[in-house]
Amino acid sequence: MKQLGVIISGFGGQGILSCGQILAYAGVLEGKQVSWLPSYGPEMRGGTANCQVVVSDEAVGSPILGKADVVIAMNGPSFEKFESFIIPNGVMIFDSALITNKPSRTDIKYIGIPATQIAQERKKPAFANIVLLGKLASETGIIKADSFEKALYKVLPERHQHLISEEVEIFNFGAEY
Secondary structure, three states, rough: EEEEEEEEEEEEEOOHHHHHHHHHHHHHHHOOOOEEEEEEOOEOOOEEEEEEEEOOOOOOOOOOOOOOOEEEEHHHHHHHHHHHHHEEEEEEEEEEOOOOOOOOOOOOOOEEEEEHHHHHOOOOOHHHHHHHHHHHHHHHHHOOHHHHHHHHHHHHHHHHHHHHHHHHHHHHHHHHH
């Protein structure tokens, strides 16, 4: 992997920005150069949110992505908005439990995972983003599972660290889905 640009997008409250932070921190733990650029509406929870993450073997020239290698979409508006941002032969990973949009391109790979359903079945609805992050990791090699786990200890507040083993489990489930 030379450099990978990722856009993670969805509604505020779906853990979009946290997912990006975890991805970026895991990249740092692997000795990569990273940038994380959050963007959200003034209403946050329920509004739109996205972040751009670049993980690279070399210095990151700009945190702003004109095009992305991969987009993770957790809602229909994000799927629609960011589908055109993906480079040819790039990847769209999306929550097929929430998104009914039909793919409009033939030059990218679409991976639909019912992440919200999977997380709800495990009584952890807030982990839908982690299912998709696991798939991103297995599809691209952007981070390793052990770096993901170590990043959780750095990013999550101490009061949530008791959930880390469950997050690792659902990350691995998403990776293998």
